[in-house]
Amino acid sequence: MSGQQSQPSPLVPGKLSPTRQVPASIPRPEYVGKPGPTPYTGPEVQDDETVERMRTASRIAARAMEAAAKAVAPGVTTDELDAIAHAYMTGHGAYPSDLGYRGFPKSVCTSVNEVICHGIPDSTVLRDGDIVNLDVTAFIGGVHGDCNATYLVGEVDEESRLLVERTHQALARAIKAVRPGRQINVIGRVIESYAKRFGYGVVRDFTGHGINTSFHSGLIIPHYDDPRATTVIKPGMTFTIEPMLTLGTHEYEIWDDGWTVVTKDRRRTAQFEHTLVVTAEGAEILTLP
Numbered sequence: 001m002s003g004q005q006s007q008p009s010p011l012v013p014g015k016l017s018p019t020r021q022v023p024a025s026i027p028r029p030e031y032v033g034k035p036g037p038t039p040y041t042g043p044e045v046q047d048d049e050t051v052e053r054m055r056t057a058s059r060i061a062a063r064a065m066e067a068a069a070k071a072v073a074p075g076v077t078t079d080e081l082d083a084i085a086h087a088y089m090t091g092h093g094a095y096p097s098d099l100g101y102r103g104f105p106k107s108v109c110t111s112v113n114e115v116i117c118h119g120i121p122d123s124t125v126l127r128d129g130d131i132v133n134l135d136v137t138a139f140i141g142g143v144h145g146d147c148n149a150t151y152l153v154g155e156v157d158e159e160s161r162l163l164v165e166r167t168h169q170a171l172a173r174a175i176k177a178v179r180p181g182r183q184i185n186v187i188g189r190v191i192e193s194y195a196k197r198f199g200y201g202v203v204r205d206f207t208g209h210g211i212n213t214s215f216h217s218g219l220i221i222p223h224y225d226d227p228r229a230t231t232v233i234k235p236g237m238t239f240t241i242e243p244m245l246t247l248g249t250h251e252y253e254i255w256d257d258g259w260t261v262v263t264k265d266r267r268r269t270a271q272f273e274h275t276l277v278v279t280a281e282g283a284e285i286l287t288l289p
Contacts, residue, residue: 008129010266011112013257014122017079020086020107022095029139029215032100040214045236050143050212051277051286054238057094058145058275058286061138064088065147066289068108068136072151074128078110081134082121089138097137097144097215104259109135109148116244116252116261116269117206128154131164133271137215144215146240147287148273159247160268163200167245167270170194174223174241175276178233178283185229188222191243203244203252203269206261210239211275235278238286242273 022028031037046054068085086107089096096107104120111119111133112126119133126132135148150164170191177190187208195202202224210219222229223243248267254260263269276283 008113008127011114011124011262013255013260014078014124016105016120016122019105020083020099022090022099026090026093026095027142028095029097029101029144031102031215036102037215040210040217042213042217044210044217044219044239045234046212046238046277047236051236051238053141053143054145054212054275054277055286057138057140057143058147059289060089060092060094060140061136061145061147062287062289064138065134065136065149068134069149069151072126072132072153074126074154076126078112078119078121078124078126078132081110082106082108085134085136094138094140097139097146101215109133111135111271113268114263114266116203116246116263117271118259118261120257120259126153129156131156131160131268131270135271135273143213144211145287146211146215146273146275148242148271150270150272162198163245163247163268164270166194166198166200167243168272170243170245171241171272171274174243175274175283175285178276178278180233180235180278180280182233183229184221184231184233185226187241188229189225192224195243195245201246201248201250203246203250205252206244208240208242208273210237212238233278235280237278238275240273240275242271244269244271
């Protein structure tokens with residue numbers, strides 16, 4: 001039995017709850033309270049000690065996402081999911097990296113149905129048949145760990161279920177393609193060629209990124225075959241891969257809140273993300289719970 005059709009009424013913004021507080025004892029990223037982060041000028045290759053700290057941050061992010069995901073169900077608000085992830089991160093001594101990043105008002109991103117990314121948690125109630133992406137980043141020990149996954153809400157139609165499953169598979173294939181000596185564009189080539197099999201759109205303007213002491217280091221990881229992405233992959237590099245696939249167009253619009261990115265045709269979209277460190281053999285996933 002299939003759930004709702006994959007084209008319910010378009011989303012509209014909900015109401016925001018008050019800003020969640022973080023204990024004063026938890027160190028903040030340098031950008032909190034500023035219009036934007038200080039540009040990163042350090043190396044993309046990290047030393048073992050930095051990677052070890054990133055393992056801790058990444059594990060907390062993954063577990064916070066897992067805790068919030070357990071609550072995904074019809075009738076739950078996206079704000080409630082934010083509260084769970086926020087409590088997990090702060091309860092484990094981590095700062096939610098999203099909170100205050102370029103003024104973002106909440107601790108995680110919750111992107112429902114046609115929202116590609118950067119959905120703001122609010123009073124929006126999840127409905128049976130929805131899909132929702134949780135994007136969680138934790139900051140602890142001076143470094144960030146960033147992950148996301150798309151979850152099914154109740155009984156979801158086959159088209160949406162397959163989109164979610166295949167987006168997850170696209171990430172897995174891309175991670176397997178990471179090897180020292182290859183260029184970054186191998187990642188997007190693998191994702192795009194797999195997505196094309198099913199006629200999916202591949203979002204181009206929102207990408208994976210370098211991550212370390214900086215939330216976004218300046219290294220860009222496209223999810224399509226971009227001939228400009230010629231950076232050579234080296235052991236010790238740390239970055240995210242986070243493909244965003246759509247049932248229709250890759251074109252998008254941004255809501256008046258300046259954050260929420262929706263598909264132009266309002267068709268559904270899914271995303272998955274891991275933070276990785278490049279090893280001599282390939283890539284190690286840091287964001288495993």
